[in-house]
Amino acid sequence: MIDLNQFKIDCANVRKQSPLTHCITNYVAMEINANALLAIGASPLMSFAPEEMDEIVRISNALVINIGCLDRHEIEGMKAAAEAAVKYGKPWVLDPVGAGASRLRTETALELIKEWHPTVIRGNASEIMVLAGSSIVSKGVDSNNSSSDALDGAKALAAITGSVVSISGATDYITDGYRVETICNGHPIMSKVTAMGCTASALTGAFAAVSRSPFEAALHAMAVMGVAGDIAAAKCKGAGSMGVEFIDALSNFDAEANAKLIRQ
Amino acid sequence: MIDLNQFKIDCANVRKQSPLTHCITNYVAMEINANALLAIGASPLMSFAPEEMDEIVRISNALVINIGCLDRHEIEGMKAAAEAAVKYGKPWVLDPVGAGASRLRTETALELIKEWHPTVIRGNASEIMVLAGSSIVSKGVDSNNSSSDALDGAKALAAITGSVVSISGATDYITDGYRVETICNGHPIMSKVTAMGCTASALTGAFAAVSRSPFEAALHAMAVMGVAGDIAAAKCKGAGSMGVEFIDALSNFDAEANAKLIRQ
Amino acid sequence: MIDLNQFKIDCANVRKQSPLTHCITNYVAMEINANALLAIGASPLMSFAPEEMDEIVRISNALVINIGCLDRHEIEGMKAAAEAAVKYGKPWVLDPVGAGASRLRTETALELIKEWHPTVIRGNASEIMVLAGSSIVSKGVDSNNSSSDALDGAKALAAITGSVVSISGATDYITDGYRVETICNGHPIMSKVTAMGCTASALTGAFAAVSRSPFEAALHAMAVMGVAGDIAAAKCKGAGSMGVEFIDALSNFDAEANAKLIRQ
Numbered sequence: 178m179i180d181l182n183q184f185k186i187d188c189a190n191v192r193k194q195s196p197l198t199h200c201i202t203n204y205v206a207m208e209i210n211a212n213a214l215l216a217i218g219a220s221p222l223m224s225f226a227p228e229e230m231d232e233i234v235r236i237s238n239a240l241v242i243n244i245g246c247l248d249r250h251e252i253e254g255m256k257a258a259a260e261a262a263v264k265y266g267k268p269w270v271l272d273p274v275g276a277g278a279s280r281l282r283t284e285t286a287l288e289l290i291k292e293w294h295p296t297v298i299r300g301n302a303s304e305i306m307v308l309a310g311s312s313i314v315s316k317g318v319d320s321n322n323s324s325s326d327a328l329d330g331a332k333a334l335a336a337i338t339g340s341v342v343s344i345s346g347a348t349d350y351i352t353d354g355y356r357v358e359t360i361c362n363g364h365p366i367m368s369k370v371t372a373m374g375c376t377a378s379a380l381t382g383a384f385a386a387v388s389r390s391p392f393e394a395a396l397h398a399m400a401v402m403g404v405a406g407d408i409a410a411a412k413c414k415g416a417g418s419m420g421v422e423f424i425d426a427l428s429n430f431d432a433e434a435n436a437k438l439i440r441q
Numbered sequence: 442m443i444d445l446n447q448f449k450i451d452c453a454n455v456r457k458q459s460p461l462t463h464c465i466t467n468y469v470a471m472e473i474n475a476n477a478l479l480a481i482g483a484s485p486l487m488s489f490a491p492e493e494m495d496e497i498v499r500i501s502n503a504l505v506i507n508i509g510c511l512d513r514h515e516i517e518g519m520k521a522a523a524e525a526a527v528k529y530g531k532p533w534v535l536d537p538v539g540a541g542a543s544r545l546r547t548e549t550a551l552e553l554i555k556e557w558h559p560t561v562i563r564g565n566a567s568e569i570m571v572l573a574g575s576s577i578v579s580k581g582v583d584s585n586n587s588s589s590d591a592l593d594g595a596k597a598l599a600a601i602t603g604s605v606v607s608i609s610g611a612t613d614y615i616t617d618g619y620r621v622e623t624i625c626n627g628h629p630i631m632s633k634v635t636a637m638g639c640t641a642s643a644l645t646g647a648f649a650a651v652s653r654s655p656f657e658a659a660l661h662a663m664a665v666m667g668v669a670g671d672i673a674a675a676k677c678k679g680a681g682s683m684g685v686e687f688i689d690a691l692s693n694f695d696a697e698a699n700a701k702l703i704r705q
Numbered sequence: 706m707i708d709l710n711q712f713k714i715d716c717a718n719v720r721k722q723s724p725l726t727h728c729i730t731n732y733v734a735m736e737i738n739a740n741a742l743l744a745i746g747a748s749p750l751m752s753f754a755p756e757e758m759d760e761i762v763r764i765s766n767a768l769v770i771n772i773g774c775l776d777r778h779e780i781e782g783m784k785a786a787a788e789a790a791v792k793y794g795k796p797w798v799l800d801p802v803g804a805g806a807s808r809l810r811t812e813t814a815l816e817l818i819k820e821w822h823p824t825v826i827r828g829n830a831s832e833i834m835v836l837a838g839s840s841i842v843s844k845g846v847d848s849n850n851s852s853s854d855a856l857d858g859a860k861a862l863a864a865i866t867g868s869v870v871s872i873s874g875a876t877d878y879i880t881d882g883y884r885v886e887t888i889c890n891g892h893p894i895m896s897k898v899t900a901m902g903c904t905a906s907a908l909t910g911a912f913a914a915v916s917r918s919p920f921e922a923a924l925h926a927m928a929v930m931g932v933a934g935d936i937a938a939a940k941c942k943g944a945g946s947m948g949v950e951f952i953d954a955l956s957n958f959d960a961e962a963n964a965k966l967i968r969q
Contacts, residue, residue, distance in 0.1 A: 197845045205471045205487050207733045211899035216944045221899065222803070222845040223733050226776045229807035236806065236845065248490045248514060250776060275486070278500065279493035317461045317486040317500065369692060371475035371485065416480045417688025424945025428897060469735045469751050512754045512778060539750070542764065543757035581725045581750040581764065633956060635739035635749065680744045681952025 179358065179396060181436045187388050187397045188432035192218030196238035196386030198379065201225045201255055203245025203274065206375035209420065210241075213376045216427035217401065219383035225254035234261035238386035242295075243375050244285055245274035245318070252285055259293035268385035268394070271295035271340075272378035275318040277307035290338055296391045298334065299343040299378045302327035309334045319368070324348050328357065343395040345377050349403065351395045358396050361440040362403025364410035370420045377402045404438045405430060443622065443660060445700045451652050451661045452696035456482030460502035460650030462643065465489045465519055467509025467538065470639035473684065474505075477640045480691035481665065483647035489518035498525035502650035506559075507639050508549055509538035509582070516549055523557035532649035532658070535559035535604075536642035539582040541571035554602055560655045562598065563607040563642045566591035573598040583632070588612050592621065607659040609641050613667065615659045622660050625704040626667025628674035634684045641666045668702045669694060707886065707924060709964045715916050715925045716960035720746030724766035724914030726907065729753045729783050731773025731802065734903035737948065738769075741904045744955035745929065747911035753782035762789035766914035770823075771903050772813055773802035773846070780813055787821035796913035796922070799823035799868075800906035803846040805835035818866055824919045826862065827871040827906045830855035837862040847896070852876050856885065871923040873905050877931065879923045886924050889968040890931025892938035898948045905930045932966045933958060 198214050199222045200207075207223050214221040224233050227250075234240055240262045242255050262269040273286035286308060289295065298308065301320035309330030324346025331342040336354030344350045349360040367373045381398040388394035409422035461484045466474055471487050478485040488497050491514075498504055504526045506519050526533040537550035550572060553559065562572070565584035573594030588610025595606040600618030608614045613624040631637045645662040652658035673686035726742050727750045728735075735751050742749040752761050755778075762768055768790045770783050790797040801814035814836060817823065826836065829848035837858025852874025859870040864882030872878045877888040895901045909926040916922035937950035 199845075203487065204468045204732045205475050208472060208736060208899060211733050212944065212948070215897045215899055220845055220847050222806070223731065223774060224803075224807075225774070226809060228777075229775070229809040232807040232809075233845075246487060246489070247493070248518075249492075250514070250778075254776075275488075278486070279488075279496040281490060281493040281496075317463075317484055317497075319484050369479045371472060371479055413689075414693075415689025416476065416692035417685040417690075420476070420688075421685055421945040421949055424948075425941075425943025426945075428944035429942075467751065468732045469739050472736060510751060510753070511757070512782075513756075514778075539752075542750070543752075543760040545754060545757040545760075581727075581748055581761075583748050633743045635736060635743055677953075678957075679953025680740065680956035681949040681954075684740070684952075685949055 178441055179400060179439055183393060184397050184400060184436055185432040187384055187393065188430065190387035191383050194387050195220045196383050197222055197236060198239050198241060198383045198386065199224065199233055199237035200241040200379055201258055202241065202243035202375055206243065206245060206372035209372045210376055210379040212424050213427055214379055214383055216424050217380060217383060217430065225251050227253045227257045230254055230257035231261045234258055234267060235265050237267060239382040240267055240269035241272065241379050241382035242269065242289065243272040243274055243378055244282055245375065247281055247285060255289065259289055263293050268296040268391060270297045270299055270378050270382045270385060272375060273298065273300045273304045273308055276300065276304040278317055283307055294338065295340050296385055297341045297343055297381050297395045299381050299395065301374055302344055302346055305334065305342060305344050306330050324350055341391045341395045343381060343399060345374055345399065349399040351392065351399060353392045356392065359441055360399045360403045363406040366410050366416060366419050367406045369416040400439045401430060404435050407438060442705055443664060443703060447657060448661050448664060448700055449696040451648055451657065452694065454651035455647050458651050459484045460647050461486055461500060462503050462505060462647045462650065463488065463497055463501035464505045464643055465522055466505065466507035466639055470507065470509060470636035473636045474640055474643040476688050477691055478643055478647055480688050481644060481647060481694065489515050491517045491521045494518055494521035495525045498522055498531060499529050501531060503646040504531055504533035505643050505646035506533065506553065507536040507538055507642055508546055509639060511545055511549060519553065523553055527557050532560040532655060534561045534563055534642050534646045534649060536639060537562065537564045537568045537572055540568040542581055547571055558602065559604050560649055561605045561607055561645050561659045563645050563659065565638055566608055566610055569598065569606060569608050570594050588614055605655045605659045607645060607663060609638055609663065613663040615656065615663060617656045620656065623705055624663045624667045627670040630674050630680060630683050631670045633680040664703045665694060668699050671702060706969055707928060707967060711921060712925050712928060712964055713960040715912055715921065716958065718915035719911050722915050723748045724911050725750055725764060726767050726769060726911045726914065727752065727761055727765035728769045728907055729786055730769065730771035730903055734771065734773060734900035737900045738904055738907040740952050741955055742907055742911055744952050745908060745911060745958065753779050755781045755785045758782055758785035759789045762786055762795060763793050765795060767910040768795055768797035769907050769910035770797065770817065771800040771802055771906055772810055773903065775809055775813060783817065787817055791821050796824040796919060798825045798827055798906050798910045798913060800903060801826065801828045801832045801836055804832040806845055811835055822866065823868050824913055825869045825871055825909050825923045827909050827923065829902055830872055830874055833862065833870060833872050834858050848874065852878055869919045869923045871909060871927060873902055873927065877927040879920065879927060881920045884920065887969055888927045888931045891934040894938050894944060894947050895934045897944040898951065928967045929958060932963050935966060
């Protein structure tokens, strides 16, 4: 079970400390991720030039690497950033978007994991299953599998890598290989708004900057996502207003009142 | 005249089959195109790395190439993707954004047409006129011409290339060089929301994946665009809420009820 | 004090002349900047390929260079565009996003200033202070300093470079090194919407294309930003709807009525 007191402390700390959260993310997600980070009180920075990765990571409080729009040059930036995160001891989150859809994606994700040990790996079921070694058929960047299908693989992946693994889906699972926590909030319409998974990864980065453990950071980020998703889904009139209401819900997030809405 | 029964079948099939629609598109349009595709029931994937084009196109159901943000590296990805679309027999849509505004754009669009024969070419009047050989003065990415000005050129372009040509404007024209169909839906405020043309191309791709003919795919996509535009324009309070209402209208699109609103 | 009559003339001219405003900007800001430009009546064009910069700048009415997402290739495009702006006598605006956060950003901004003399430099306090030679500690792309801290540096920077300098913040300062004007409109929630600074730069570009002086262009753009921000802040329910209401306010901007709301 989530420690509600610690959840409130982490939410308050994101607003108070405003962690500089450096995202190397895909171009689809950039604006919504920046807005989601601002809405919860963090300070986003989007940059991928290899030349400035060392300096940017050094002044940042967390790094998020999302492989949604890969190219040679971005991969170079990702590696330089991950290297710097290890060097400066900054927590970093890997979002292996579309792992399984191409060798380039699968291999890039695996290399980042092996060489620079992400603090948290956050993906959908298909992506986590691919990284855990399953030979599943990928369908682009959306998952073909339910999050529970990926739980065993996630536990194994966490145990081998030392990363916390966070699977998003109708039920979210967060595991460090030993413990497993679930978040049952959220609404199917969230899957009709692009980059919601990427946003979960961005928030996980912000929480990792202030939380006392990566496991709690991943858990609290998914709790915020799910509760804000519930609130927004109840107010929206379709997938367009869902995106707007979701950011409104994040910016109005009241950890004291909203903590009661977490379903586990 | 549009076959309303077939229109409803195509709309239902987009939701049922959720075609994986691979877009190489400009960075302005990426988020809205992903959201528009999700809203009509398709599954978007945005990628342009040449290294993964063959694999991504192979698992996709349609490809959309939009030359809005050209650079050397993206052009390499576009060519690899078009090559793969031909190889795997996948329908593909070309959006020649800004053709006429620079030699790079005009020549890239013409090369893609000549070498890899798009299933559908969808552009505004100025772009289609440039591709059809007119020496018009381009003004950036917005059209200086009305869609009717481009109809003769569109018919000739379709006849020569074998592509269906779809011109968006106050009246949309869809032609295969022989037949011409029109859609008269839509509202001027749509031109105040960026990437609406790009969105039309993205939806054309999704419809091309499920439709029995490219001509119907292009026609049905423009019908959905126009009707959703009408619905959204009646509800919005300005250009910002227009974008939100438009995605809401797509996600709430009821082919049974909305088909009656199509004006031809 | 702002000349309200001239303000109304400039606002009307943006709608009437619809200046083609070419933006080389970061991927976070592209969509919102394009929508903001469309909303005030301008015509946006987003392009950065070095190969087409000469042609694109030649047909454009203004250029905006925003260094938010730098990489080698984009820098090459920026230099080619600035070169063309000088060659064709087009006004151009520099937004030195994150200057001070990395050497790459600081040096690129300084080189663009020294070599191609921007018409207007628009940044937040920290960025302007860095360019004016202060050794301040940068925190990413958000400002650590209040705009008044940067005023002396801005005046010196303007006097040395010949550029108008526009600092955004709770109070906006616009100076040509001799005159200083202020705009006190706007609301803190604007800082919770990403790319608002970038949008100010984009609008400054559009106004520079129609205004009788760069100083008035910068001033009038900040007045529109601030008043639209006030209007949107009064209507929004959070940071998400703030972004939507802001574009609505721009598209409904009534220079006659809204000019009265300007606070100086």
